[in-house]
Amino acid sequence: MQIRKLNNLGYSVGLRALELTSLIENFNKNNMSSSGKSNVSKREIRILDMLQFIGSSIWKTLFDKPSDNLEKSSENENQYMIIDNNPVLSRFISVPKEYENLNCEAFVAGIIEGILDISYFRCEVSAHSVPAEGFPNRTVYLINFDESVIKRESRLSRK
Amino acid sequence: MSRQLKQLGDDIWRNKVEKVNSELFTLTYGSIVAQLCKDFNYNYDEVNNELFQMGYSIGIRLIDEFLQKTQLSRCVNLKDTAEIVSKIGFKIFLNITPTVAHWAADYRSFGLILTENPLADFVELPDDGKASKKLWYSNILCGVLKGCFEMVQLDCDVSFIQDTLKGDDATEIRVKLIKILKDEIPAGEE
Numbered sequence: 001m002q003i004r005k006l007n008n009l010g011y012s013v014g015l016r017a018l019e020l021t022s023l024i025e026n027f028n029k030n031n032m033s034s035s036g037k038s039n040v041s042k043r044e045i046r047i048l049d050m051l052q053f054i055g056s057s058i059w060k061t062l063f064d065k066p067s068d069n070l071e072k073s074s075e076n077e078n079q080y081m082i083i084d085n086n087p088v089l090s091r092f093i094s095v096p097k098e099y100e101n102l103n104c105e106a107f108v109a110g111i112i113e114g115i116l117d118i119s120y121f122r123c124e125v126s127a128h129s130v131p132a133e134g135f136p137n138r139t140v141y142l143i144n145f146d147e148s149v150i151k152r153e154s155r156l157s158r159k
Numbered sequence: 160m161s162r163q164l165k166q167l168g169d170d171i172w173r174n175k176v177e178k179v180n181s182e183l184f185t186l187t188y189g190s191i192v193a194q195l196c197k198d199f200n201y202n203y204d205e206v207n208n209e210l211f212q213m214g215y216s217i218g219i220r221l222i223d224e225f226l227q228k229t230q231l232s233r234c235v236n237l238k239d240t241a242e243i244v245s246k247i248g249f250k251i252f253l254n255i256t257p258t259v260a261h262w263a264a265d266y267r268s269f270g271l272i273l274t275e276n277p278l279a280d281f282v283e284l285p286d287d288g289k290a291s292k293k294l295w296y297s298n299i300l301c302g303v304l305k306g307c308f309e310m311v312q313l314d315c316d317v318s319f320i321q322d323t324l325k326g327d328d329a330t331e332i333r334v335k336l337i338k339i340l341k342d343e344i345p346a347g348e349e
Binding site: 012 | 178179180182183186187189190191193194281
């Protein structure tokens, strides 16, 4: 219940964050090209490109650092993971005992879901705490793409 | 005095506080207010109240952070307090410096005029005819102030009296000192 709510909060942030980040990116790129030619970045249509865009550009805009890793699940074709060793937002949060299975990074999962959804990658995203040595707050954002997205992806890679 | 405070505020802002992307902050706050509006079925009195309570919980903790970072000692009078709230408090947490104005004749209440308000960037109030009359969008700030003041023994009334989001000319928070609380020993620690 709480997770759903946090997720929804993030979702509406995600919708707007994508627009904002794209705007900033385009603006910076245009300013840098001296030729005056606009090299406006395009909407990503491939899963990997899109996830890389989230892991680098979006992460840098929102959290001032890139995400630490991007993985594809070896078991399920439709599962991808974005990994952050030290998430910015939950740095000061300690979850009380009675909410043990509440991961506050669900909010960020919602942001990712919002961004992917509005870019026509239908999916569900959940956050899982997977501590590693030296990184007690390490979080894995698990992305479950809808079947339609995977179908499109395989069609695109055949071309 | 006033210049020193400004300098101190700037220093702390630059060197001691961790920062987060302001747009993420703005969008997150907006998302929370929107959700509250839905949860309370667009009863804006309750939304105001809830925002205030959330702020209060933040305030009673934030004051520790504030005192730790600034190492300031007790204020002599409310005038001091007002200057410090504006030039240091708002500065280090929101990077804005509201103008202190509209002192009451007895110097027990003052206004904080927010020329910029990071919470309210990109915001449009719901167009239902009610929100622009009733909703104090940034009411969480009042709660924060209330909480902070209370922890330093100042019992105050804090509320918005105008907001540019509603079409007013300025955004102003009114702070009114009710009484100075006595230092009390926490229960069980004698």
